[in-house]
Amino acid sequence: MISVNDLRKSFGDIKALDGVSFEAQDGRVTGLLGPNGAGKSTALRILYTVLKPDSGSATIDGIDVVAESLKARSQIGTLPHASGLYPHLTARENIAYYAKLYGMSCNVVDERVQKIIEQLDIRDFADRRTKGFSQGQRTKVALARALVHEPRNIILDEPSNGLDVMATRSLRALIRDLRSAGKCILFSSHVMQEVAQLCDEIVIIAEGRVALHDSAEGIRNRTGCDDLEDAFVKAINLAGTPL
């Protein structure tokens, strides 16, 4: 479970986060939705501990991300917005490198890497160097190395960026599998349809604040819009005003 409590973060004069609070439950997919620059990435970056909040707190399974950042990191699998691979290493070596850094002992590494390769259907290109991989292949490998330690919490920052239809569909299927395995999944997107199809909960963020937090159905009802896109626009325009 991921819980975020009144996070604030500024970069110079720009307030990226202005008191964001929400919770993402286990066994559910929570979507962080918002226009570009709304503060989605900043919130996620604080959760996976590469940024520190100015104030407020966040916990992963009850572990504080600031006070116990190393422990918190081992509880999450992360796919940041930029997820480059090492081009001179094979897909398998890329995944194994992360597995080792997650602290797995050497005899477990090979087995776990093989397992995630099967699970994500990477077999065909697992032993090729990642130089020249397609965006879809790269995202799969990046996901595999984020999931190799079987984390209970998964944070994905715009995972479907640059993916074609087939790759997006298989990503969606994977996220559903992870949900049925009882994982807590938090992902950000600015694509309405994607969020509507996948998410049990939607957190709409605008100008560094949570504008709405509800299910897709609840958002339609509360904004009075049948179309989710209209609801999204309305929610953003009303940002800060409680609905």
Next chain:
Amino acid sequence: MNPLRTVFVKEVRDNLRDRRTLLSALLMGPLFGPILFAFVINISLKQSLSDDSEPLDVPVIGREHAPNLIEFLKSHNINISEAPADRAAAVKAVKTGEHDLVLVIPETFGAQLADTIPAMVEVISDLANTQAQRQSRRAVRALRSYNQQLAAMRLRARGVSPVVLRPLNIDVVDVSTPSGRSALLLGMLSYFFVFALLTGGMNLAIDSTAGERERGSLEPLLCLPVTRDQLIFGKIFAACLFMAVSLGLSLVAFYVMLKFVPLEKLGMTPNFGPGVVAKAFLLFVPFTLLGASLMTLVASFTKSFKEAQTWLSVVLLAPTLPILIVSILMVRPSTELMLIPSLSQHLLLVGLIKNEPVNMLHVLVSVSGTLIIGGMVTLICARLYRREGLLG
């Protein structure tokens, strides 16, 4: 496995597969020095050896006016060759580079000589051209000795000993040993070693910040349950390994190269055997930590791989400064100087090449001083790596 070791092993493997790294670490860095050195030595050998042994062709106008002088020149390994028709044509030929020099003996030569009036001889040459300058110097030297011979004969004819014209007998006693003389030339070796060492780890140093950032692999790496210190130390140590390999290769390359360069013809026998190679390696190896951390530090301020390369080429030049200043000032090694990295290695290496006894205190100060400064820069790198702005 310890995360630091995991990072180290991965960096080594990754870079062994990178053609760019291999080219600079194992080929360009170690071979640039020896090849340049062999090239320079061979040119200077050619110049200094070819001078007197090879006959010099001198076109002479008016050779019929001074048959004795012509005979004298011929006996001094100078060939008399076809000359332009007159003085004006000779000047023109020298200007265009057709001839390097032309000797002009005027009609009046014989008469002036007989009347003991200083007889005019002209050497027309272009002194801006080094080749011509060397040849005309040789011709003038031959003319001077003819001049002295005539003077001695004239004095003797008047009953005066020619020795009266030599009140001083100047003798320069050279106490330099053949290995000492080579130290002058081989002094520039230390820079080649530092250069090879630094190039060896350059790509790794760039990769730990600018490279990872540009590739987009930095952010996921920082999400792992590993401290940033472990990441940066693993990367810096991997760079140290590549630097050490590059240094070793360049030392061996020099050792091999010196076997093919006839330095003894220049009066030098450098003390650069396998023992010195091993000692030099041990002296320079502590510099890898400083080199790797300094390059990582500079690269961490840059936005991209290209920008980092530009700045690091400045770092490549930095270690030359102390060496250059000291070579100009001709400073003798002292304990304080051993605190300056790159300079201390240079001074100790020159001592080894000169076959001087090794001052263990100097070695100790050099090694520990370089390691301490390297350690400090490494800690600064770690500090910068912890900062939030690292992701750019």
